[in-house]
Amino acid sequence: MPTTTLLDARAIQRALQRMASEVVERCGGTADLLLVGIQRRGVELAERIGALIEGAEGTAVPRGKLDITLYRDDLQAIGPRPVVSETRLPPSLDGRTVVIVDDVLYTGRTIRAALDEFADFGRPRRILLCVLVDRGGRELPIQPDIVGLALGTQPGDRVDVLVRELDGRDAVELVREVA
């Protein structure tokens, strides 16, 4: 299957830098800000965006992680995923500005599940969605606020986000299905 590199390590770094500034701009600063990465690669991206904001603003930015497996609506269809990962959020989300960070936005079902899960942790003042790649193909009325790269894809395509913490290198690759 042909693989195209959409972003290399330096391009990802530039995208994250811009996304970090946009987060601060959209939130009007860093007060009450909470970055929540969606397991698994969203967690690494949230970590990096957080570090970039901390470097630029000189203030600590709290991070959380969220595993949405138990809030999925397709347990019947695909069966349980082998292992559910860790969820770690502050005791209450009341009054916070929560920025959801994920690697790829596609159908929107992950984000739907994340929004449901947040509701069980409190009532954030505002929730923003920040994704490295928006590949289109939404099945729900959900749109991102901050995007690293937007592109149109076919249903058979795969968009792989690789991060060095888990995959040994940084890249965004498009794997095209051969007809």
Add this chain to the structure above:
Amino acid sequence: MTSAALGKDLVGLEPLTADQIRLILDTAEPFKEVSERPIKKVPALRGKTIVNLFFENSTRTRISFEFAEKRLSADTVNVATSGSSVAKGETLVDTARNLEAMRIDMVVIRHGASGAARFLGERIRSNVINAGDGKHEHPTQGLLDMLTLRDRFGRLEGLKVAIVGDILHSRVARSNIWGLTKLGAEVAVCGPPSLLPRNVRDLGVTVLPRIEDAIAWADALNVLRLQLERMQAGFIPSLREYNRVFGVTSERLARAPRELAILHPGPMNRGVEIDSDVADGPHSVILPQVTNGVAVRMAVLYLLAGGSPDWRTEAGE
């Protein structure tokens, strides 16, 4: 419905592979955190109906299953056998078939007859989870003991676990032996010869005749409840005698070459198989066992619930 990971039912740890047991323990980890949330509930089993069918008395196991089910958003019904149609002479299969006709998804069963869970699982389509069947197995207790040991020691492989007490009548002992040996732990049993099964060595365990030997050998002691009716049946001369010879006391533990973790499946007979200062002491993990019980049961329910959507064709419908 048949789960790809575990099959349809959980009747015991004997039929499971080491990988399947590890999967359950690993899946239990994130479920611990769910019970710490402000809203202790996730929607994973929303719309599933689970019947807790208890033919024997149980407080801890039934409540633990019920919490696990509710924290996964399942709808639950408890059937106690006194005052139900069971008391009127209905058979196990008839009871379960009637429940199934009301479109349930899972049955958690405790029964006095060994093999009851398997028997039921072979006759109904719902998932069946064994919550203790006679002297056979109590798999979720075995799993929660293993999770607690893994939490405490960081590993199970090579760990030395001595099970102390009435091995002969204990389903907890059997599930512990199957599960622990599959994951590479060394298991010994210790108790009066009248309460050890005749061929217990065939299960791959060592027999230590004296409690002092078990304490000198083990990293952890799993102290079983001495069923008081065993005395009437003549298996032991008296409770005082049992405590004197096999009781886990702080004096005996003080002579251990290393610090032992102390497990007990409950309910305890304080002053018989275990002394109060041991049960409440710093090495006791008896309450963490109870906490882990909910997480392990959530993991089992979750893993059994997910299945292939074409199960009706498999069932010949």
